[in-house]
Amino acid sequence: MKTVGLIYNAGIPEALDLGSAIINELSLEKNSWMSPAENLDLLRERVPETDLVITAGGDGTILRAVKVTAPTGIPIVGINMGRLGFMTELQVHDALERLPLYLDGGCRVDEHNMVQARLFRGSNGSREVLGPFPALNDVVLGRGSISRVVTIRTSVDGADVASLRADGIILSTATGSTGYSLAVGGPIMDPLSESLVLKPIAAHVGLSAALVLAPAARVGLHLEGLQPAVMSVDGYVDLEVMPGDWVEIEQSPLRARFLRANPKNHFYATITRRLGFSIRGQGGLDRV
Numbered sequence: 001m002k003t004v005g006l007i008y009n010a011g012i013p014e015a016l017d018l019g020s021a022i023i024n025e026l027s028l029e030k031n032s033w034m035s036p037a038e039n040l041d042l043l044r045e046r047v048p049e050t051d052l053v054i055t056a057g058g059d060g061t062i063l064r065a066v067k068v069t070a071p072t073g074i075p076i077v078g079i080n081m082g083r084l085g086f087m088t089e090l091q092v093h094d095a096l097e098r099l100p101l102y103l104d105g106g107c108r109v110d111e112h113n114m115v116q117a118r119l120f121r122g123s124n125g126s127r128e129v130l131g132p133f134p135a136l137n138d139v140v141l142g143r144g145s146i147s148r149v150v151t152i153r154t155s156v157d158g159a160d161v162a163s164l165r166a167d168g169i170i171l172s173t174a175t176g177s178t179g180y181s182l183a184v185g186g187p188i189m190d191p192l193s194e195s196l197v198l199k200p201i202a203a204h205v206g207l208s209a210a211l212v213l214a215p216a217a218r219v220g221l222h223l224e225g226l227q228p229a230v231m232s233v234d235g236y237v238d239l240e241v242m243p244g245d246w247v248e249i250e251q252s253p254l255r256a257r258f259l260r261a262n263p264k265n266h267f268y269a270t271i272t273r274r275l276g277f278s279i280r281g282q283g284g285l286d287r288v
Contacts, residue, residue, distance in 0.1 A: 002051035002103060003031050007043065007065045009057030010036035012081050018056045018092060025096055026103070037064040044068050052103070052259070058082020059137075059179075063234045066114075066136045070254040075109055077102045077259045084274050086178045086191070086267075087112075089260060098261070107259040112175045113194045113215065115139060116252035119231055121245045133233045134252050137176030140232040141221045141247055142168020142201060144240070149204055151225030156198075156217055164206030168229070171219050171249045172197040175256070178275075180235075186210045191267055194251070215251055222246040 006022060008015040016034075023032050033050075035042050037057060047053065047068045055061045055078045062078050069076055078088030079095045090098055101107065117139045118131035133139075143150050153163045172181040174189035177197055182188060186199040187210055194215035200208055213219070223229050229241045241247065263269075 003049060004028050004033075004103070005043075005046055005050040005053045006032060006034045007037050007053055007055045007057075007061060008034065009061045009081065010038055012057060014092075015056040015061075015081055018079065018081070018095065019054075022054065022056075022096065022099065026099060037061045040064065040067065047074060048072050050074055052077065054099070055079065055088075056081055058085055059087050060235070062087045063136055064236070066256045067134065070114065070134065070136075070256050073255075073257060075257040075259045084178070086274060087175065087258065089258065089262060101261055102259050107261045110192060110258045110260050111255040112136065112191060112258065113173060114252040114254045114256060115171065115173055115196065115249050116254075117171075117231065117233060117247055117249045119239055119241065119245065119247055121242070130239065132252070133237055134254050135176075135234045136173065136256050137179050137234050138170050138172040138181060139234075139247070139249050140168055140170050140180065140201075141223070141229055141241065142232070144228055144230045148227050149202075150223065150227045150229045152229075153220075153222040153224055154198070154207070155220040155222070156211075156213060158218075158220075161198075161211070162200075162207035163224070164200055164203050165225075166203040166206070167201040169201060169221060170197070170199045171221075172199065178271075181210070187212065188271070196251075217250070219249045220246055221249070 006019040008019045019034050053076045079090045080088035114136050116132035116134045121128040149165045154161045170181050174193035175191050177189040181199045184201050196213040199210040231239045231241050
């Protein structure tokens with residue numbers, strides 16, 4: 001029997017109930033543990049001795065879980081209790097019925113690439129380096145609480161690409177292309193692609209289009225001007241960035257591993273439904 005960890009979103013009361021039902025009805029009591037996704041210290045203790053992690057929540061729950069599963073190569077099966085659930089595999093109504101297939105090893109493993117960011121603070125004489133901070137979705141350098149644009153000089157592999165005045169800029173993985181990057185006009189990427197997407201946010205001056213970068217690209221984001229900014233990693237690790245500081249982002253050696261039983265075209269088959277797009281079907285009827 002596999003040792004199974006169940007990570008749930010404590011902000012969704014039904015997630016704890018679902019986790020308890022999975023453990024009891026699938027007879028996992030002796031080979032399982034449960035923890036809220038917010039308790040990263042506990043997760044770091046429990047995950048290394050685990051064979052499989054089940055998440056009950058949404059994509060945000062997976063983003064937290066990946067921080068502890070990726071370094072150990074442990075696969076995830078996600079149950080969608082959120083709104084979109086692009087990274088999840090199961091729905092609440094079929095989770096109990098389908099989970100035995102994943103527990104018995106009848107699935108493939110999909111690996112999603114990640115990036116990592118380092119923050120360089122201060123001058124050459126007293127420079128501080130923070131990180132690396134791994135991200136499955138994206139790294140964002142944007143304005144903080146003050147509603148003013150920031151000035152960011154952007155480079156790719158050491159070559160200056162643009163100096164922009166904008167609300168910020170996003171460096172997204174293919175997995176994260178359906179998140180914040182898409183909301184500001186970025187492209188949708190196949191989640192197994194290793195390419196990266198660089199997308200300015202509401203650029204007032206400079207580049208506004210998205211750039212699709214090679215997997216090995218190294219991106220530098222240099223904060224210029226007078227306004228401070230915030231570096232956000234996967235939406236919940238936030239660090240203050242001051243003018244003169246800069247961020248370097250590159251491919252991470254870590255990979256997020258997901259167990260999949262759905263067909264390989266599942267992403268495309270469900271993307272319109274998950275994004276709320278309608279399709280004109282036969283007979284002129286709209287369907288979602």
